Amino acid sequence: xxxxxxxxxxPGLRPSEPREPGDSLNFTRRRFMGTAAAIGGAIGAAxxxxxxxxxxxEFDEPKDRYGVLYDLSMCVxxxxxxxxxxxxxxxxxxxxxxxxxxVFDEERRPTVEAYTVVNRFPNPKDPxxxxxxxxxxxxxxxxxxxxxxxxxxxxxxxEGPVTYNVDLCFGCRYCMVACPYYVPAYDYNSxxxxxxxxxxxxxxxxxxxxxxxxxxxxxTGALTFGKREDLIKxxxxxxxxxxxxxxxxxxxxxxxxxTSWLYIxxxxxxxxxxxxxxxxxxxxxxxxxxxxSVPLVFTIWxxxxxxxxxxxxxxxxxxxxxxxxxTGVKK
Amino acid sequence: MSNESIAKTxxxxxxxxxxxxxxxxxxxxxxxxxxxxxxxxxxxxxIGLPVIVIRFVKGLAFATHASNEYPWGLxxxxxxxGGVPLSATGxxxxxxYYIFGFKAYHPLVRLGVLTGLLGYFFxxxxxxxxxxxxxxxxxxxxxxxxxxxxxxxxAWHVATYLTVQIVEFSPAILEWLKSKRVRRWALMIxxxxxIAGIILSTLHQSALxxxxxxxxxxxxPLWYSTYIPVLFLCSSIYAALCMVIAVxxxxxxxxxxxxDDVFLGSLDRLTLGLGKGAVVGIxxxxxxxxxxxxxxxxxxxxxxPYGYWFxxxxxxxxxxxAVVLSYGxxxxxxxxxxxxxxxxxxxxxxxxxxxxxxxxxxxxxNHLHHIIPPWQEVAIVAAVATLHILIFRWIVxxxxxxxxxxxxxxxx
Numbered sequence: 084x085x086x087x088x089x090x091x092x093x094p095g096l097r098p099s100e101p102r103e104p105g106d107s108l109n110f111t112r113r114r115f116m117g118t119a120a121a122i123g124g125a126i127g128a129a130x131x132x133x134x135x136x137x138x139x140x141e142f143d144e145p146k147d148r149y150g151v152l153y154d155l156s157m158c159v160x161x162x163x164x165x166x167x168x169x170x171x172x173x174x175x176x177x178x179x180x181x182x183x184x185x186v187f188d189e190e191r192r193p194t195v196e197a198y199t200v201v202n203r204f205p206n207p208k209d210p211x212x213x214x215x216x217x218x219x220x221x222x223x224x225x226x227x228x229x230x231x232x233x234x235x236x237x238x239x240x241x242e243g244p245v246t247y248n249v250d251l252c253f254g255c256r257y258c259m260v261a262c263p264y265y266v267p268a269y270d271y272n273s274x275x276x277x278x279x280x281x282x283x284x285x286x287x288x289x290x291x292x293x294x295x296x297x298x299x300x301x302x303t304g305a306l307t308f309g310k311r312e313d314l315i316k317x318x319x320x321x322x323x324x325x326x327x328x329x330x331x332x333x334x335x336x337x338x339x340x341x342t343s344w345l346y347i348x349x350x351x352x353x354x355x356x357x358x359x360x361x362x363x364x365x366x367x368x369x370x371x372x373x374x375x376s377v378p379l380v381f382t383i384w385x386x387x388x389x390x391x392x393x394x395x396x397x398x399x400x401x402x403x404x405x406x407x408x409x410t411g412v413k414k
Numbered sequence: 415m416s417n418e419s420i421a422k423t424x425x426x427x428x429x430x431x432x433x434x435x436x437x438x439x440x441x442x443x444x445x446x447x448x449x450x451x452x453x454x455x456x457x458x459x460x461i462g463l464p465v466i467v468i469r470f471v472k473g474l475a476f477a478t479h480a481s482n483e484y485p486w487g488l489x490x491x492x493x494x495x496g497g498v499p500l501s502a503t504g505x506x507x508x509x510x511y512y513i514f515g516f517k518a519y520h521p522l523v524r525l526g527v528l529t530g531l532l533g534y535f536f537x538x539x540x541x542x543x544x545x546x547x548x549x550x551x552x553x554x555x556x557x558x559x560x561x562x563x564x565x566x567x568x569a570w571h572v573a574t575y576l577t578v579q580i581v582e583f584s585p586a587i588l589e590w591l592k593s594k595r596v597r598r599w600a601l602m603i604x605x606x607x608x609i610a611g612i613i614l615s616t617l618h619q620s621a622l623x624x625x626x627x628x629x630x631x632x633x634x635p636l637w638y639s640t641y642i643p644v645l646f647l648c649s650s651i652y653a654a655l656c657m658v659i660a661v662x663x664x665x666x667x668x669x670x671x672x673x674d675d676v677f678l679g680s681l682d683r684l685t686l687g688l689g690k691g692a693v694v695g696i697x698x699x700x701x702x703x704x705x706x707x708x709x710x711x712x713x714x715x716x717x718x719p720y721g722y723w724f725x726x727x728x729x730x731x732x733x734x735x736a737v738v739l740s741y742g743x744x745x746x747x748x749x750x751x752x753x754x755x756x757x758x759x760x761x762x763x764x765x766x767x768x769x770x771x772x773x774x775x776x777x778x779x780n781h782l783h784h785i786i787p788p789w790q791e792v793a794i795v796a797a798v799a800t801l802h803i804l805i806f807r808w809i810v811x812x813x814x815x816x817x818x819x820x821x822x823x824x825x826x
Contacts, residue, residue: 192482227628233566235558251558254546256485257565261628269546271480274473277546358631369627370564373643377567377617384613388513392605395515 148224148243148343149289150311151298152318153217155348155355156328157305160187160201160215167300168199168219171285190356193218194268198282199297204355216355217297217306219282220245220266221335222343225365228258228267236279243311243343244284252279261366263339263358284343311343318347340365433590436812455800462797465790466543474546477790483775486544488787491770492795493540495622496763498572499646501533502654503661504579505615508608510691521677522684524586524815525665526658528806531579534572536802543794564624571618578611589822590813597822620647626769634773636715636724639706642769648702652695653762655688659755662816669810674817682748689743689751696736696758703728720776727768731761 166181168174174196179186187203199219206214222245229237229245236251237258247267254277259267270277285295294308307314315336322329334352335342338361346352353359435443469477478487507526510516542548554560554569581600588597623646626633639645666673666681707713715721735758742750771785778784810816
């Protein structure tokens with residue numbers, strides 16, 4: 084079974100559980116802002132202040148997180164990764180077999196039936212050698228889906244994978260709206276048990292330090308599983324050893340706060356349909372200012388509007404009673 | 415049960431049923447329902463309600479595009495993002511009357527509160543139809559706190575504010591049921607409830623905009639702005655004033671026999687006053703839109719197809735209604751103010767549909783093909799909107815909304 088069906092006993096999926104130390108700052112920040120959002124008042128203001136202090140500090144990524152380095156120049160479109168993913172997650176027989184090249188005729192995206200898909204792109208350098216790109220969840224360091232979710236159904240695990248807990252999901256699909264990579268897919272055909280589906284980065288395997296099924300199955304070495312920090316070094320090494328071969332950029336190192344999946348390519352990333360202008364800050368940063376204003380409104384508004392009410396009441400009382408003593412004005 | 419209490423219960427039932435029939439006999443009441451409007455409404459419901467049932471049996475795929483790129487469609491674009499700003503009426507009228515002391519607007523306060531209450535109620539109905547598992551609607555309150563989520567804030571605030579509005583409107587229900595004591599309690603907490611309404615409305619009106627702060631690459635840069643929470647809040651205020659004008663116009667025209675002379679006699683004067691407020695609000699919003707444009711230095715984008723559409727919205731549906739409203743106010747012609755109010759409210763709807771549907775995912779291939787809703791979704795929206803009108807009419811027909819109940823007059 085895939086990790087989406089984790090029992091509540093699984094660490095990292097329980098929303099109420101204290102986070103691993105590596106993640107504490109990240110989650111402290113989320114929690115403070117939102118708690119303030121929910122309760123408000125004077126307590127809310129105090130929490131808001133704390134959120135402000137936490138925000139001022141930089142968020143250091145935990146050192147021992149896993150990731151996958153995907154060297155796009157080495158991908159030959161064999162779809163071994165798709166097959167391995169299908170088997171690992173028990174997704175059932177595909178509509179077209181994994182060796183059927185006709186799937187490349189149209190661009191595909193991850194769906195309920197497939198957590199990862201490979202697409203073909205024309206090669207601008209050599210038309211006889213088409214390019215391939217596998218798509219799956221990038222497992223952001225500070226995921227937009229988790230920021231969007233009002234029920235905390237998503238968890239950035241300390242090991243790196245971003246997991247989804249179907250037991251908490253009510254199907255608002257804001258995660259799909261928020262994901263900059265268009266990854267989460269929804270099971271619209273189910274009336275009773277619709278769910279989000281997306282790559283789990285093989286969380287049960289990764290938790291044990293084993294590579295993801297796709298990277299294990301890759302025959303060309305295009306996918307390398309390892310500690311994210313090491314993978315960044317490896318990517319730089321390849322660029323150094325092959326001058327001119329790669330675009331001088333690791334996609335995912337900083338995009339949207341960084342992702343567990345990292346990409347290097349010999350043609351510009353836009354060519355493969357990567358988003359062209361990804362911000363470096365995580366999406367969480369975009370809503371931070373708004374959320375920290377919430378406790379202020381809760382604290383200041385009652386006083387402000389209460390005072391306005393008193394002011395108008397005072398004036399109308401004075402007018403009604405012809406009471407000049409209050410104002411001290413004599414006619 | 416003693417005989418006396420049985421008699422009392424029977425008596426209450428008889429009175430209550432008579433209230434429901436508005437004093438008519440069953441035959442008379444049945445005949446009074448056969449109107450052209452009701453027949454059209456019945457037709458719309460006879461299509462839309464079965465579609466809603468099939469949506470719950472077969473899943474969302476039956477009623478929506480079921481797209482992984484376009485998770486939200488007309489149900490939320492119209493019902494939630496469009497419906498909530500147009501329902502700011504309760505908060506704006508209560509604030510004007512109770513906090514700022516605009517006592518002359520008394521005849522319109524209850525109408526504003528009722529419009530707001532029903533608007534939020536039906537926004538939740540649209541949401542329930544759109545949610546994958548609507549029976550889990552309470553999950554953000556109990557099961558898990560997605561505390562960094564703007565939607566978490568929206569969920570809490572809409573739920574709380576719906577409750578606040580029920581309390582705010584309860585005096586009308588209690589007067590209808592002739593309960594004096596409970597009504598007095600309800601009135602006692604009015605100021606507190608009004609201030610709670612201001613806090614909650616400030617935050618969730620802006621939060622609906624803030625939800626799109628997470629989608630910088632997907633929402634067209636002309637609409638994506640760090641100011642979007644303020645833009646949503648600011649526009650909801652003049653939206654509310656325009657909606658009170660629009661709804662009171664329709665109520666006076668079609669439900670005039672339920673109104674008292676105070677309501678009908680003061681309506682033109684109050685419309686001009688509300689129009690004045692709306693003029694201030696709409697020009698402030700127009701200025702903020704320009705500031706947002708300048709802040710992101712997006713002027714160059716105006717000369718693109720999406721830029722033309724942006725100008726249609728900004729000049730045609732903000733600036734133009736602003737001019738109409740200010741002309742109506744200046745020349746003291748309530749009719750022109752009314753036209754301007756309908757126009758401006760339409761402009762708000764256009765803005766919210768633009769942000770949530772038309773310019774969302776603007777850079778995807780064949781984008782404009784994806785934004786046309788399937789007929790099922792349109793049928794659902796039409797049915798829920800019809801129910802909305804029918805329930806509004808049902809309440810105004812019975813409860814003292816646009817008239818004062820004589821026996822409670824002295825209590826104000």
